Amino acid sequence: MNERLRRSRLFLPGNNPKIIQDGGVFEADSIILDLEDSVRLDSKDEARILVKWALREVDFGRSEVLIRVNSPETEFFEADMAIISERVDGVVLPKAESRGDIERVSSFLDSIDKGMDKDIVIIPTIESALGVINAYEIASSPRVAALAFGAEDFTRDIGAERSPEGNELWYARSAIVTAAKAAGVQALDTVYPDVRDSEGLRRETEMIKRIGFDGKSAIHPNQLEIIHDVFTPSLEEVKNAHDILVAIAEAEEKKSGVIALNGRMIDRPVVERAKRVIRLAEAAGMDIDRILEE
Amino acid sequence: MPVNAVGREIPDEIDGRRLIPFKGAYARRPEGRLHAPKIPPLIKPGDTKVLPSLDDAIDKAEIRDGMTLSFHHHFRDGDMLVNMVLEKLAKRGIKDLKMAHIALFPVHEPLVKYIENGVITSTEGSLNGPTGRAISMGKMKGVATLRSHGGRVRAVKAGEIEIDVNFIAAPTADTYGNCNGLWGKSPCGPLSYAMIDAEHADKVIAVTDNLVPYPAVPFSIPQTQVDYVTTVEKIGIPEKIVSGTTRITTSPSRLRIAGQAIQLLKEAGYIRDGMSFQAGAGGISLAATKFLGDAMRKEGVKGSFAMGGTTRYVTDMLKEGLIKTIFDAQLFDLHALESLRNNPNHVEVSSEMYADIHTKGTIVNRVDVSFLGATEVDIDFNVNVNTHSDGWLLHGIGGHQDVAAGSDFTMILAPSFRGRVPIITDRVTTVTTPGETIDAIVTERGIAINPRREDILDRLHGTKLPIMPIEELMKKIHRITGTPKKPEFTDRIVAVIEYRDGTVIDVVRQKKL
Numbered sequence: 001m002n003e004r005l006r007r008s009r010l011f012l013p014g015n016n017p018k019i020i021q022d023g024g025v026f027e028a029d030s031i032i033l034d035l036e037d038s039v040r041l042d043s044k045d046e047a048r049i050l051v052k053w054a055l056r057e058v059d060f061g062r063s064e065v066l067i068r069v070n071s072p073e074t075e076f077f078e079a080d081m082a083i084i085s086e087r088v089d090g091v092v093l094p095k096a097e098s099r100g101d102i103e104r105v106s107s108f109l110d111s112i113d114k115g116m117d118k119d120i121v122i123i124p125t126i127e128s129a130l131g132v133i134n135a136y137e138i139a140s141s142p143r144v145a146a147l148a149f150g151a152e153d154f155t156r157d158i159g160a161e162r163s164p165e166g167n168e169l170w171y172a173r174s175a176i177v178t179a180a181k182a183a184g185v186q187a188l189d190t191v192y193p194d195v196r197d198s199e200g201l202r203r204e205t206e207m208i209k210r211i212g213f214d215g216k217s218a219i220h221p222n223q224l225e226i227i228h229d230v231f232t233p234s235l236e237e238v239k240n241a242h243d244i245l246v247a248i249a250e251a252e253e254k255k256s257g258v259i260a261l262n263g264r265m266i267d268r269p270v271v272e273r274a275k276r277v278i279r280l281a282e283a284a285g286m287d288i289d290r291i292l293e294e
Numbered sequence: 295m296p297v298n299a300v301g302r303e304i305p306d307e308i309d310g311r312r313l314i315p316f317k318g319a320y321a322r323r324p325e326g327r328l329h330a331p332k333i334p335p336l337i338k339p340g341d342t343k344v345l346p347s348l349d350d351a352i353d354k355a356e357i358r359d360g361m362t363l364s365f366h367h368h369f370r371d372g373d374m375l376v377n378m379v380l381e382k383l384a385k386r387g388i389k390d391l392k393m394a395h396i397a398l399f400p401v402h403e404p405l406v407k408y409i410e411n412g413v414i415t416s417t418e419g420s421l422n423g424p425t426g427r428a429i430s431m432g433k434m435k436g437v438a439t440l441r442s443h444g445g446r447v448r449a450v451k452a453g454e455i456e457i458d459v460n461f462i463a464a465p466t467a468d469t470y471g472n473c474n475g476l477w478g479k480s481p482c483g484p485l486s487y488a489m490i491d492a493e494h495a496d497k498v499i500a501v502t503d504n505l506v507p508y509p510a511v512p513f514s515i516p517q518t519q520v521d522y523v524t525t526v527e528k529i530g531i532p533e534k535i536v537s538g539t540t541r542i543t544t545s546p547s548r549l550r551i552a553g554q555a556i557q558l559l560k561e562a563g564y565i566r567d568g569m570s571f572q573a574g575a576g577g578i579s580l581a582a583t584k585f586l587g588d589a590m591r592k593e594g595v596k597g598s599f600a601m602g603g604t605t606r607y608v609t610d611m612l613k614e615g616l617i618k619t620i621f622d623a624q625l626f627d628l629h630a631l632e633s634l635r636n637n638p639n640h641v642e643v644s645s646e647m648y649a650d651i652h653t654k655g656t657i658v659n660r661v662d663v664s665f666l667g668a669t670e671v672d673i674d675f676n677v678n679v680n681t682h683s684d685g686w687l688l689h690g691i692g693g694h695q696d697v698a699a700g701s702d703f704t705m706i707l708a709p710s711f712r713g714r715v716p717i718i719t720d721r722v723t724t725v726t727t728p729g730e731t732i733d734a735i736v737t738e739r740g741i742a743i744n745p746r747r748e749d750i751l752d753r754l755h756g757t758k759l760p761i762m763p764i765e766e767l768m769k770k771i772h773r774i775t776g777t778p779k780k781p782e783f784t785d786r787i788v789a790v791i792e793y794r795d796g797t798v799i800d801v802v803r804q805k806k807l
Contacts, residue, residue: 021774022547025738059770221546225553285758 004064005029005283006146006186006215007231008224011068013038014047020054024061026221029283032066035080036094044076052083066123068092072104081108086116090145095153096124097131102141109143121145123188127153132172135179146186148217149176152193164200166207177212186214195220205230232284233277238291241277244270300676300725302800308787309416309437316799319699319731324652324795329453331494335521344469344523348501351524352382355497360390361458362418364495366488367397368463368475368624372534375463375501377404378526384413392436394455395419396446396487397690398426401534409434418455419446420690421789429788430687432804438687438789440680443623444649444656444696445794447490451652452796460495462488462520463529467502468510471520476512476635478504480530483604483625483634484642485514492519503529514642535626542584542607543577547738551707552581554759555665555736556589561757562750564663564703565589567596570617572664572697574603575626578707582665583607590616601648601657601697602630604640609633612640621657623648649696651794658693658700666694668706668735670722673764675729675744677706678722680791680802683715685781687789687802691726695794698731703750710737710767716775718742718768723781725800726791740767782806 010028012020014035023031033054039047051067065087069080071094084091093105105122113120122143126132127150139147151162151169160168173189180187189208192201205216205227216227233241244261248271251259259266281288295303298315305313314322337343345351357363365376376395381404383391389412397420398405406428408414416436421429429438441449449455464473465481475482480503492498492515500515500523509517543549559565565586573583584607590597591614599619600608606629611617613633620640625631633640648657669689670678679694681687698704708717717737733750735742742764743751754761762770783803793799 022738025547026550059773222544222549 003186004145005279006064006188007280007283008215008227009066009148009188009217010063010221010224011038011191011217011219014051015039015043017050017054020050021058022221024059024063026224027061028063028218028221028224029215030064030066030090031060032068032092032217034068035076036068036070044070048076048079048083052085055083055085055087064089066090066092068094069105071095072101081105081112084109084112084120088120089118090121090123092148093122093124094150095127095131096138097128098134099137099141102138102144106142119143123148125150126172126176128157129154132175135176136182139179139183139185144183144185146188146214147176147180147183148188149173149190151190166204173208173211173213181212187212189213189216191217191219192223193219195222198223198226202226202230228284231280232286233280235291237277238281238286238288241274241281242288242292244274245278298797298799300674300728300799302725304798304801305787308790308801313790314797316728316793316797319728319793322795322797326452328451329456329494332496334518342469343471343520344505346524348378348524348526349382351499351501351522352379352386354522355459355499357383357388357459359388360392362392362394362456364394364455364457364460364491365396366462366485366491367395367399367420368482368485368487368535369480369530369532370397370535371399371401372531373399373401373463374528374530375461375526376402379461380405380408380413384408389413390415393417393419394457394491396443397422397692400424406433418449420692421687422689426687426689430681430685430802430805431807432784432786432788434788437787439792440691440789441792442649442691442695442794443487443645443693444651444658445691445792445796447644447646447650448652448794448796449792450490450494451646451650454796457491457495459497459499460488460491462492462498462500462515464500464502464515465529466504466506466510467500467520467523468506468508468517469523470508471498471500471515471517471523472508472510472513473500473502473515473520474510474513476631478502480504480528480532481631482530482532482535483631484622486623486643486648487645488515489644490646497521499524501526501529503527532628541577542581545577547709548578549581550738551709551736552578552585554738554741555582555705555707556585558705558734558736558741558754558759559586559663559703560589560593561759562703562753565593565595569595569597570599570601570660570662571597572601572603572658572661572693572701573605573608574665574667575605576667579603579665579667580605580607582707587611587614587616599660601661604630604633606630609637609640612637621648649693649700649794651696651699656696656700658696661697661701663703663705664697664701665705665707666697668708668717671706671708671718671732671735671764672722672729673718673720673768675732675735675764676722676725677727677729677732678724679726680789681724683719683723683778683781685723685783685805691791695727695731698727699794704731704733706732706735708735708737710739710771711775714775715778716768716771718764718771719778720768724791724802728793728799735764735767737767737771739770742767
């Protein structure tokens with residue numbers, strides 16, 4: 001089965017009906033109905049009620065529906081988990097620090113998706129020094145589909161200052177990508193906080209893509225186009241990926257063991273990468289047949 | 295009552311005027327000859343046209359009860375002249391005036407009392423805001439006639455509007471009547487909409503706050519058409535021309551609408567060398583103009599011309615060489631003013647050349663693509679821009695009918711709902727522009743293409759754009775908003791909506807309160 005593309009995850013504050021209502025129209029790969037940081041303490045109940053109804057009534061289009069619950073340490077956690085329905089594809093767990101955190105959420109989900117024909121995934125967010133240190137055990141916990149990074153809280157936790165270049169985040173970003181890939185899951189980067197700085201967003205997205213992240217979170221729909229654009233493969237990449245997949249198919253037909261293309265050996269990671277390039281191209285609306293003709 | 299081609303009942307006659315039902319966008323064949331203006335009075339060498347005050351000009355023009363007055367609308371919500379003149383006339387006890395302005399705005403709210411007390415008893419121009427509301431409430435004795443920009447020119451030329459006195463708010467005028475909108479302390483840019491009135495009115499009074507020695511060049515209005523020139527402290531506030539319409543929207547759903555519209559143009563094959571488009575002001579339309587420029591740049595396309603509503607987004611395209619020419623009838627910001635002053639490829643055109651159907655060819659006929667707005671669209675693609683879904687008459691037509699009929703691909707860009715009111719309905723409250731001239735409606739929740747455009751639907755085959763039948767788009771929106779109740783009206787007709795060819799496309803009835 002192909003893993004789901006998560007180039008972009010759009011946060012929607014759980015207590016803002018207008019924003020939630022439009023949540024599906026921007027074609028984010030995932031939307032996150034947020035019950036946590038974007039909702040003030042005295043609005044937690046109304047947000048939960050609103051999100052519960054939104055899950056029933058609002059058309060989120062082709063976006064994966066994620067819900068960010070409050071941390072298991074809080075009094076809100078259990079009530080948040082109680083509204084999870086079949087419409088929810090995954091739970092975003094904030095401030096994940098250990099395998100135990102994930103297991104706690106997972107045991108809740110066991111009783112929720114028992115009768116469903118899908119498994120609700122967990123996307124833990126690493127937002128602390130301890131979380132970074134334990135990133136691999138978190139990433140390799142049950143149900144985890146991706147490891148996300150939350151830079152704002154992380155910066156505070158380690159006593160660093162947030163800078164436009166993000167040098168203070170290098171270690172954490174690298175550690176998260178490495179842990180995620182070691183566990184065979186996706187790595188998703190933090191939000192870019194300045195909504196008006198589209199050049200900065202583009203630079204940062206290009207950078208995190210280069211170091212291995214599979215997607216980036218967005219706090220505003222206007223950020224999605226740039227994120228998607230950065231994750232759109234070049235024509236050259238698409239042609240190359242296509243050649244690899246054709247070579248594989250031909251080799252399988254001939255039942256030949258070792259496969260090579262233009263003198264380079266093709267192994268499994270190369271094939272997986274090629275498949276991903278094609279899916280990214282399709283997601284970006286590229287007309288692959290036409291590209292190949294030209 | 296006869297029913298016209300868009301299914302509206304049109305009375306045979308109203309206030310003694312025979313109404314011709316709308317039969318189709320190009321169904322009416324023009325005939326007869328143009329109405330001619332009076333031969334001007336004898337002006338001899340040495341005669342002076344400059345009068346000391348606006349009151350003197352009003353005296354000279356011999357304004358009496360029952361006369362028809364006209365004004366241009368280039369200052370939009372920053373206009374000061376209309377209120378000034380009407381206040382003076384009301385003080386003199388003059389009544390029963392017909393206002394043949396181009397358009398009134400919220401700034402003209404003082405006219406509401408003159409509508410109520412019979413100083414003004416009928417109108418022949420666009421009504422944006424309070425005056426429209428007053429007329430919706432049945433406060434005017436006679437009927438309001440609303441026309442498109444082109445339709446109004448046609449009506450003046452056909453003699454259906456006979457202007458007794460035309461007041462021109464002139465940013466610059468010389469002592470012999472040559473006027474332009476480019477210079478002075480209150481520049482407004484083109485004087486396109488004043489041109490036809492100056493040509494046809496019995497008396498023409500240029501009112502300026504920048505009187506210059508003869509000759510003022512360039513001139514939009516020539517001395518040959520102007521009877522008197524007078525000065526006032528200030529004619530208008532150029533900053534208010536913009537009134538919030540020149541900022542690109544930051545609303546993500548509106549930006550998405552603009553983005554989808556440009557993607558649609560791309561896939562339908564309109565982003566090509568030599569393309570032309572109609573630009574406008576207003577958040578979504580501005581964003582679409584900007585995105586169009588981006589797309590042309592990316593595709594390496596060089597366009598032909600833009601018809602303004604001119605803003606910096608269009609003038610930047612001209613500067614960059616993305617288009618060769620701007621035709622301008624109304625500008626919306628200071629960048630556009632600078633461009634019109636300095637760039638020879640930025641050209642002022644009359645509203646006649648822009649949009650009048652009864653000419654030997656208008657600019658709108660040469661426009662490939664246009665972005666227009668709507669308060670409502672129905673499942674026959676008929677568009678309402680005049681009334682809101684609650685029935686209040688609150689907007690003029692502008693160039694809507696003209697551009698839709700002229701341009702090859704007309705898109706309505708609108709949010710799927712405003713407040714809780716859905717944009718698509720089974721039947722619009724008022725038909726302004728017939729569905730046969732509308733090609734697509736683009737909302738953030740989907741796009742509907744007029745089934746008449748099989749060619750476009752063919753070209754879009756296999757697209758990822760969310761294209762769906764208009765009925766389905768309506769259902770999708772109504773699922774969120776519900777289906778609103780229709781407004782209730784009395785039987786009294788308060789306004790006639792003319793089509794650009796002089797036939798009647800709809801009428802507006804008094805609101806039931």
